[in-house]
């Protein structure tokens with residue numbers, strides 16, 4: 001017997017999500033095949049991930065995030081901004097919120113123009129990776145690799161990212177990989193392309209990824225706020241660097257857009 005599922009589709013700088021209002025907790029979060037199907041761009045709705053908005057007794061709501069491969073993911077920054085916009089659309093919040101995600105509590109606010117300011121968890125310092133770049137955990141694991149000037153546009157992010165993601169350093173748990181080009185002139189943005197674990201492809205943007213890039217860029221002279229350009233659009237990251245090399249008051253700032261809503265038949 002098939003049932004009908006009502007969904008909303010959101011995107012944040014081109015990182016797109018199926019959003020489900022699951023305040024009644026009717027969605028089976030253990031049904032990985034269903035999540036995979038809904039994210040399938042040919043047979044389902046199509047998205048980089050799926051997010052359940054659920055009630056929580058101590059927060060305005062809980063965000064439950066799945067990667068497109070059907071498995072629960074860690075924190076998703078673009079998805080977090082989209083969930084805040086979705087919560088406002090549903091009337092769960094007004095302009096400010098305190099919600100729970102996989103990596104813990106988050107605060108956020110929405111400006112009149114729809115820009116969402118999402119506070120991320122504090123981030124421990126970065127770890128150098130011999131010959132590769134640096135590693136940071138911004139709620140999700142990220143490698144940041146600096147590219148030579150003028151090489152990012154032509155880089156095969158899928159092949160290079162996949163080799164690192166499944167390489168001997170990370171193969172069990174995997175990681176996301178951000179390839180970065182520093183600004184060619186003052187005032188220009190850092191450019192970022194990301195291979196995403198769980199999507200297992202390049203996505204148009206990754207929020208926890210650009211956050212990792214901004215923090216890593218501070219070691220190359222960048223100061224808060226850092227402006228970043230992804231293939232899907234521009235984002236801004238604000239932060240405070242602590243004397244021990246960790247980062248606090250980290251904010252990911254950018255748009256979150258409702259694209260459409262609809263119904264899909266599921267087996």
Ligand SMILES: N[C@@H](CCC[C@H](N)C(=O)O)C(=O)O
Pocket residue numbers: 015067073074075076077078079140141175176196197198199205206207208209
């Ligand atoms: N697109 C996300 C990152 C999602 C997490 C990642 N795919 C993982 O599970 O490692 C973002 O915007 O942060």
